[in-house]
Amino acid sequence: MYPRPFHYHRAGSLEEAAALLAQLGDEAKLLAGGQSLIPLMKLRLASPAHLVDLNFVAGLSYVREDGGDLRFGALARHADIEASSAAQGVPLLHDCAAGIADVQVRNRGTLGGSLAEADPSGDWAVVLLTLPTQVVCVSPAGERAVPLGEFITDAYTTVLSASELVREVVVQAPPARSGGAFLALKRSPPVYATASAAVQVTLAEDDTCGEVGIALGAVGLTSIKATDAEKELRGQQLTPEAIARAVDAARTMADPQTDMRGSADYKRHVIGVLVARALEVAVRRARGETVEGGHLYA
Numbered sequence: 001m002y003p004r005p006f007h008y009h010r011a012g013s014l015e016e017a018a019a020l021l022a023q024l025g026d027e028a029k030l031l032a033g034g035q036s037l038i039p040l041m042k043l044r045l046a047s048p049a050h051l052v053d054l055n056f057v058a059g060l061s062y063v064r065e066d067g068g069d070l071r072f073g074a075l076a077r078h079a080d081i082e083a084s085s086a087a088q089g090v091p092l093l094h095d096c097a098a099g100i101a102d103v104q105v106r107n108r109g110t111l112g113g114s115l116a117e118a119d120p121s122g123d124w125a126v127v128l129l130t131l132p133t134q135v136v137c138v139s140p141a142g143e144r145a146v147p148l149g150e151f152i153t154d155a156y157t158t159v160l161s162a163s164e165l166v167r168e169v170v171v172q173a174p175p176a177r178s179g180g181a182f183l184a185l186k187r188s189p190p191v192y193a194t195a196s197a198a199v200q201v202t203l204a205e206d207d208t209c210g211e212v213g214i215a216l217g218a219v220g221l222t223s224i225k226a227t228d229a230e231k232e233l234r235g236q237q238l239t240p241e242a243i244a245r246a247v248d249a250a251r252t253m254a255d256p257q258t259d260m261r262g263s264a265d266y267k268r269h270v271i272g273v274l275v276a277r278a279l280e281v282a283v284r285r286a287r288g289e290t291v292e293g294g295h296l297y298a
């Protein structure tokens, strides 16, 4: 199906994009990679009267390391992140970027668009919830940095106002003796996950678990930070018993719905398996091993 007619606006700068959004109001949508918005428009589930295209704003697709931070411009494509040195240094970023859909989607889809879309099955929010992450937002009123945990408030809903857009995503790089892994169970590459789990861990000098972040995807209205599971591991020896308690806590925090991808019970089982496996890969990577992560197909 073709989308309904719309007016096309090519923004030359972020300021112009924000001003256009303020002027055009609820009838306007930003266009980034178009990998969520255009399919919705073609299905006529979204029919914005105006599209404000960000793709011609210069200097918005960077991935760079800046002191202890990793900085991603809003238009950083999944493929840019996959190929970046940041993703080599923080393997769960590579797990995520390299596994989203297919090469066409990865070449167009952006990090800013993914977080702004706030799809409960989207991969980036799950991964970035395990690391200290700020979403830098800009509007005609100015700029603010919002912690990712507060940025997404509900399914497909964020704190962004109608005239506000994502400019940059800033992730605090993990210290030495850290490792992470992202595992997503998908029925095939071009579909969203049935369930997914991300784990980022830092080992203490005595090999106990220091800092740990665990997040769950596609098992709730938003990505879930599994804080109860983290508590079972932080400061603890990574014994089979402690890991089993963390897995149980993650399963309890999951709130899956039965749908075409499986029953709620099945997804709750899968999330436990994914957390356990992601934790194992994360710890091995923290110890310096090279281990495969990423997407599993079933």
Ligand SMILES: Cc1cc2nc3c(=O)[nH]c(=O)nc-3n(C[C@H](O)[C@H](O)[C@H](O)COP(=O)(O)OP(=O)(O)OC[C@H]3O[C@@H](n4cnc5c(N)ncnc54)[C@H](O)[C@@H]3O)c2cc1C
Pocket: 029, 030, 031, 032, 033, 034, 035, 036, 037, 038, 039, 074, 099, 100, 101, 102, 105, 108, 109, 110, 111, 112, 113, 114, 116, 117, 119, 121, 122, 123, 124, 160, 164, 165, 166, 167, 190, 191, 192, 193
């Ligand atoms: C076949 C297929 C399979 C896919 N599978 C997966 C998957 O498994 N996992 C996954 O994570 N994703 C998946 N995606 C989605 C893909 O990752 C998209 O790239 C992403 O969801 C949206 O990014 P985009 O840049 O394309 O945004 P767009 O589609 O351009 O925009 C999405 C929404 O965000 C808004 N927006 C865009 N940029 C900004 C900004 N800077 N500030 C504020 N608002 C903004 C838009 O107005 C729109 O409402 C899939 C897509 C397709 C087509």
